[in-house]
Amino acid sequence: MFAIYSNNGLSFRSTVDNLYSMSNVDSVAKVRNNINEGLPKDHSTKPKKRLYENDKVEEATQIYRNIANIDTSEQIFHVKDLMTREVIVLNQDNTLQEAYNLMEEKEIRQIPIIDTNEDGKIIAMVNQKHILNSILNDLEYVNATLRRPLSSFDLGEVIAADPITDIRRVAKVMVDFSLTAIPIVDQDDNLLGIVSRANILKAVANTPPLQIWS
Numbered sequence: 001m002f003a004i005y006s007n008n009g010l011s012f013r014s015t016v017d018n019l020y021s022m023s024n025v026d027s028v029a030k031v032r033n034n035i036n037e038g039l040p041k042d043h044s045t046k047p048k049k050r051l052y053e054n055d056k057v058e059e060a061t062q063i064y065r066n067i068a069n070i071d072t073s074e075q076i077f078h079v080k081d082l083m084t085r086e087v088i089v090l091n092q093d094n095t096l097q098e099a100y101n102l103m104e105e106k107e108i109r110q111i112p113i114i115d116t117n118e119d120g121k122i123i124a125m126v127n128q129k130h131i132l133n134s135i136l137n138d139l140e141y142v143n144a145t146l147r148r149p150l151s152s153f154d155l156g157e158v159i160a161a162d163p164i165t166d167i168r169r170v171a172k173v174m175v176d177f178s179l180t181a182i183p184i185v186d187q188d189d190n191l192l193g194i195v196s197r198a199n200i201l202k203a204v205a206n207t208p209p210l211q212i213w214s
Contacts, residue, residue: 083193
C-alpha cells in the first residue's frame with residue numbers, strides 16, 4: 001500500500017497499481033525511468049525459442065534454494081523489517097540552511113518534513129538536490145535563500161509506503177520514480193520510519209537474493 005502527501009495533506013492511498021495509473025504522480029519525479037528505453041527492439045515475426053522451459057527454471061531455482069539453505073516457507077520481507085525507525089525530521093518552519101546543516105551533521109541525503117500544525121503528519125521530503133537547485137536558481141541572493149523556511153519552497157509531493165508492503169514493490173517504485181528513500185507511515189498517517197536504497201542493498205547483501213525476490 002502506498003500514499004502521497006503534500007502541503008495539503010493526504011491526496012492518495014491505494015495499491016501500487018493505482019499509484020502507477022495516477023496522471024499527476026509524475027509531479028513526484030519529472031522523469032519516470034524506463035528500463036527498456038534505448039534497448040534494441042525485436043520486430044521479428046518468428047516464434048521465439050525460450051532458453052529455458054518452465055520446468056528447467058523451477059529445477060534450477062530449487063537447486064539454488066537447497067544450496068543456500070533457504071526456507072521457502074519464510075515470509076517475503078516487508079519494509080517494516082528493513083526500515084530505519086529513528087527518523088530525523090524537520091518541520092515547515094525550519095530554514096533551508098538548517099536542512100543543509102542537519103544533512104551534513106548526520107551524513108544523510110534527505111529528511112522528511114512534518115507539519116507541526118497537523119500532529120506531525122508528513123507533508124514533504126527535502127533532499128540535497130532541492131537545496132542545490134534552490135541555490136543555483138538565485139545565486140545573487142544565496143544567503144537570503146538559505147534563510148527562507150522550507151514551507152516557502154515547492155518540494156513537490158512525497159510517496160510513502162505502508163509498513164506491510166512487499167520490499168520488491170517498494171524497490172521498484174524507488175527506481176521508477178528516481179527516489180532515494182521512502183517514508184513509512186501507518187493508516188493514521190503517522191511517520192513510523194524511513195527506508196532507503198542503502199537499507200534495501202544491505203538486506204540483499206546479507207540475504208540470498210531469491211529468498212527476498214523469488
